[in-house]
Amino acid sequence: MKKITKEVYLKWYEDMLFWRKFEDKLAAVYIQQKVRGFLHLYNGQEAVLAGALHAMDLTKDRMITAYRNHVQPIGMGVDPRRVMAELYGKVTGTSKGMGGSMHIFSKEHRFYGGHGIVGGQIPLGAGLAFADKYFKRDSVTLCYMGDGAVRQGSLHESFNLAMLWQLPVVFICENNGYAMGTSVARTSHSTEIWKLGLGYEMPCGPVDGMDPVTVAEEMSKAIERARSGGGPTFLEMKTYRYRGHSMSDAQHYRTKEEVEEYKKIDPITQVLNVIKEKKYATDDEIKAIDDRVKKLVKECEKFAEESDYPPVQQLYDVVYEQENYPFVEHKI
Amino acid sequence: MKTIQFREAIAEAMSEEMRRDESIYLMGEEVAEYNGAYKASKGMLDEFGPRRVIDTPISELGFAGVGVGSAMNGNRPIIEFMTFNFALVGIDQIINNAAKIRQMSGGQFDCPIVFRGPTASAGQLAATHSQAFESWYANCPGLKVVVPSNPKDAKGLLKSAIRDNDPVIFMESEQMYGDKGEVPEGEYTIPLGVAEIKREGKDVTIVSFGKIIKEAYKAAEELEKEGIECEIIDLRTVKPMDTEAILRSVKKTNRLVILEEAWPFGNVATEITYQVQQKAFDYLDAPIAKINTADTPAPYSPVLLEEWLPNHEDVIRAVKKVMYK
Numbered sequence: 288m289k290k291i292t293k294e295v296y297l298k299w300y301e302d303m304l305f306w307r308k309f310e311d312k313l314a315a316v317y318i319q320q321k322v323r324g325f326l327h328l329y330n331g332q333e334a335v336l337a338g339a340l341h342a343m344d345l346t347k348d349r350m351i352t353a354y355r356n357h358v359q360p361i362g363m364g365v366d367p368r369r370v371m372a373e374l375y376g377k378v379t380g381t382s383k384g385m386g387g388s389m390h391i392f393s394k395e396h397r398f399y400g401g402h403g404i405v406g407g408q409i410p411l412g413a414g415l416a417f418a419d420k421y422f423k424r425d426s427v428t429l430c431y432m433g434d435g436a437v438r439q440g441s442l443h444e445s446f447n448l449a450m451l452w453q454l455p456v457v458f459i460c461e462n463n464g465y466a467m468g469t470s471v472a473r474t475s476h477s478t479e480i481w482k483l484g485l486g487y488e489m490p491c492g493p494v495d496g497m498d499p500v501t502v503a504e505e506m507s508k509a510i511e512r513a514r515s516g517g518g519p520t521f522l523e524m525k526t527y528r529y530r531g532h533s534m535s536d537a538q539h540y541r542t543k544e545e546v547e548e549y550k551k552i553d554p555i556t557q558v559l560n561v562i563k564e565k566k567y568a569t570d571d572e573i574k575a576i577d578d579r580v581k582k583l584v585k586e587c588e589k590f591a592e593e594s595d596y597p598p599v600q601q602l603y604d605v606v607y608e609q610e611n612y613p614f615v616e617h618k619i
Numbered sequence: 620m621k622t623i624q625f626r627e628a629i630a631e632a633m634s635e636e637m638r639r640d641e642s643i644y645l646m647g648e649e650v651a652e653y654n655g656a657y658k659a660s661k662g663m664l665d666e667f668g669p670r671r672v673i674d675t676p677i678s679e680l681g682f683a684g685v686g687v688g689s690a691m692n693g694n695r696p697i698i699e700f701m702t703f704n705f706a707l708v709g710i711d712q713i714i715n716n717a718a719k720i721r722q723m724s725g726g727q728f729d730c731p732i733v734f735r736g737p738t739a740s741a742g743q744l745a746a747t748h749s750q751a752f753e754s755w756y757a758n759c760p761g762l763k764v765v766v767p768s769n770p771k772d773a774k775g776l777l778k779s780a781i782r783d784n785d786p787v788i789f790m791e792s793e794q795m796y797g798d799k800g801e802v803p804e805g806e807y808t809i810p811l812g813v814a815e816i817k818r819e820g821k822d823v824t825i826v827s828f829g830k831i832i833k834e835a836y837k838a839a840e841e842l843e844k845e846g847i848e849c850e851i852i853d854l855r856t857v858k859p860m861d862t863e864a865i866l867r868s869v870k871k872t873n874r875l876v877i878l879e880e881a882w883p884f885g886n887v888a889t890e891i892t893y894q895v896q897q898k899a900f901d902y903l904d905a906p907i908a909k910i911n912t913a914d915t916p917a918p919y920s921p922v923l924l925e926e927w928l929p930n931h932e933d934v935i936r937a938v939k940k941v942m943y944k
Binding site: 349351380381382383384385386390392393394399400401402403404407409410411412413414415416417418419421422440441444445447448451604605606607608609612613614615 | 642644670675676678680681682683684685686687688689690691692693694711712715716720721722723724725726727728729760761763783784785812859860862890
């Protein structure tokens, strides 16, 4: 594993803080009805991403996830202004405004979505890895899912195929405790999700998903296994989301105290504490990071606000490759 | 020209394309060591090896999704379903992923994948093994739907489908794999979206596609004896539909019968009917007639199946009706 240096801690702090503030901004503009549709925020789960990015080779590895997907592409290098613009439905967005909150994609940065059907992305992740093995590339795919998705049949079919064909993929369950409003204990007799790997003899285990160091260590082992031909791994990241499932969630299924308990082990606070203890940065330097984050979030909002909506013709431009495709008329 | 079976036409199309392009692979249940449940991939494992001709467990959802994911990452998969009845457990991957990846990503991703296998009834297989879902897939933007009716069309269309950069649903029939027909000796393709007049006539247009079109041929031969000349249009591609070819013919014959093996509510025939009344209303000398399966699940008992499935006598009756004879 790459060493976790002072620079890594400072990057983690700045990245995670930016992701948190980016999501907070989205919540604010959602209430102003500038962003519509469903909006699922990542607040609380940032360590799972920060640790994974440290373990990845960002020149060749791939990532795919479900609909809680705004900050992962940013972590992989996508311009955050374009992600914000996508949520605004603007032509400058990552999908030119065709996808919205749940469908962020970047082929250039090897981020494969952004998928709205729970569990639907799991076979796709196996497929991305299948192609890499087929073409003898040494890329590894990180395939994320929530604790709700592991109850879909797609997980089991994908696990079986990935082990059968020894695909270079790491399956990661971000267990934030609740599939929308249904707790893990209410979805299965067995609540240790990582054990789902055992039936397929897939290397698997639980990970403290609130600590980027632990995440980075476990992800490094899994990625290294996949890259060296050792096949898939299944990791259960035990994490927590502070906000509701989506913006319309009144959160009657949990207590405020529970949320507060998790905020005590907040990944950003944990990283900031290390920075302060080890004197990796002065208070002024930390404030400079905070200011940069604030400024970039503002830039994202401004870019999204000022961008144009797509031209109406675009509705027909990206469905098929064929340029003169004869769409059936839908009105007289 | 040479004479080959439908199944050989399918195997030739896949093999020729796989020789041309290394990114193509064939995946499905029994496609490799068993040589295909209907022998449509006979000899392909021997030629291309297990890296490119791949047996799967019975996991349609899983391998359909693996196909789509690999198509987003450089492959051009051919995914075989033993029948499209079984594709139902994997249809989420076709509708929500394959058909939408290009659009949802703002055009960033191609999805060059072919899902192929038999459609519709094939003898007394009863309710779950006799279904035709052409109109379901045709209803979904992002997909193309191809249903050939003879070996020549099957080979040329499948080669085009494999070369297409969008997902194509390619539907065959268990009852056609043994059909023999002439195909050109050398390399050829047939473009998607172009219908073909299989028989010329001036009195009435019959539009059909897939194996059921053979009932139209039989009907046309009978009707010829009575002096009625049928023009038979084979759609070949259901989506996008060659509406112009239908309109040209209807403007000549002024009468239209549509023969489609599918449940009658909201099917391909319904769409043709709408298009023709909208664009050639003044040319019609009679209401359009459509012939479909009964509005019930397919039965097992032979007497009931005969009533359920359209046949040439149904076509003859419909033709006479639109001719007021």
